[in-house]
Amino acid sequence: MDLPVNDSLTAAEAVVTSRGAIRQVLTHASALRLEDLKLNIGTGPTILVMIAAWFLLSAYTRPSIRIAGAPVVGRRSKWEPDLSLLWRYTAQAREIIGGGAARFKDRPFIVKRHDVDWNVMPHKYLDELRLVSPLKLSSVKANTQNLGHKWTKLTHVTTSNLHFRVVSNKLTPDLPKYLEGIRRELDDVWADEVPRPTEWQEFDIQEAHRRLAGRLAAKVFVGHPACRDPEWIRVSVGFSMDVFKTGLLLRMFPPLLHPIVARLLPSRRAVLNDLEIAKRTLGPLMDKHREHVAAKARGEEVEEEEDILLHWMMDHATDEENKLDNMAVRNLFITLAAVHTTSMSATHMLFDLCAHPEWLDVMRDEISQVKRELGPLGSSPEAAPKHWLARLEKMDSLFVESQRMNLPSLFVPQRIATEDYTLKDGTVIPKGAKITWAARDHMHDPDVYHDPSVFDPMRSYRKRHSAPGLLNKHLASAASLDSLAFGYGAQACPGRWFSVGEVKLILVKLLSEYEVKFTPDRTTRPENLYAGENSFPDPSVNIMLKLREEPL
16 A cells, blocks of 8 residues: 555556546547536637647746756657647657656656656666655655645645554554454455356456455544445545546646636546545544543543554544544545555556466465465464465565556656755755656666566566575565665655555455456457556456356
8 A cells, every 4th residue: 555655656646547538638638638627618719718828828837946957858859849848748758758768877857747847867866865854855745746735635644744654653563453354354345346257247347446445445544334334435436536637637737727727627626525525424433532532531441443543543643633624634645545556556467467367377376375374364363364465475476577567657756855955976956846766667677677578477486586585575565776666765655565465365365266357359468558657557448257166
């Protein structure tokens, strides 16, 4: 799981689930923008005026805070104007970024987006900056800027790190307990979300993954009965989609237009509605917890579900953080990261297995072996999820390779400089500059990975077993210099261990009980879609599934 104060928020940011809108944004840079706007601004002269204003303001109002001497990349010729380059970014970011990374491995370069200039850093600086304080180089400010925080009510998460601390100080230290909790919850909710056909049936596995992840996250964050509340599940999943769409649309306009554009977006209105529903759900839960705390202080015995993250946040929050509006935003923001990091990872891994079915039996054989050695998952202390899932080394290696091949963002990690910062070689990162790294290009560099274009799910497995001292390295939960899916350094995703465990639980159940394959019209893995620097699985792709005659 991945949180807004870390580098993997961009992974969740990549999920834009409006199928038509995704395809429009890739084929016609203006289509998504106009389709979303014309419902509110009408047609004809109003749209023409806005288009003209957009072009004009793009040239004169966008921030341009750059590292001195960093060249701009992506122009087709030295005569191409900024407006043309900005226009092409949404559909051609992969080519623009890749060209810059190939030309400038040892120096910063600039990639221009409609709303900001990216300062793309060479990989050599990554280790130097890994421990720099977030007070100087902030990931939360960079990532919430991508989500239009001023217009999606996410500014609360930039004022303190309560949502980061609850994961670092509660969820991760007590990981075995939480994994066991979601294992039980998964067994209970599976039948609600996944059919049990005895013949091949087409199924929207991506929506199922989102809903499963949403329900498991709710079990941990708000507990029973809210985690079974259809409205809370709908809002926790829908909020993420609405925020992503709003952020994506706003990034296509210069900041000066954001106050106008934001108010015209249906997705922003949906965000505001989601927050109101969240407050109606969380308000009674917070009141009840306060009553329990007061009763305990009086020496009374109370019955309250233990280890709910909402309770921990309330107990460790300031008065400002404990306000209902503040707490609702933070809880939905944590859920945003948890739901979509998990669901996308599970979807990518399943697509990879369907595209390479020879690995399905390898994964099932490993599951069967662990079951024989430890017993059924959760059947004894020795078969507790943390121990049981750790034995799935080949599935873990598949996870690492799937992340490498399907990195949700071309840019990981991301930071904004809150003050001028000077590197050891004298390079100055100016205050306000947005810096990042071309993670996908690094992880597809033949000097880093052998045959990087080849899908090899046993890469990490072989590395781990190449020497005794490497058995605890090259894991899916690692945040290393050459594996950046969860970020890197002190601001890497603190919930990545939980996320990896959750994905494994879902895949173990799916592969143990079902046969899976692509629909008959598909013989190869679907290409990922790109919108700017963001990547995501094609939402139009379903799978076929049926129950196994002999489940594991």
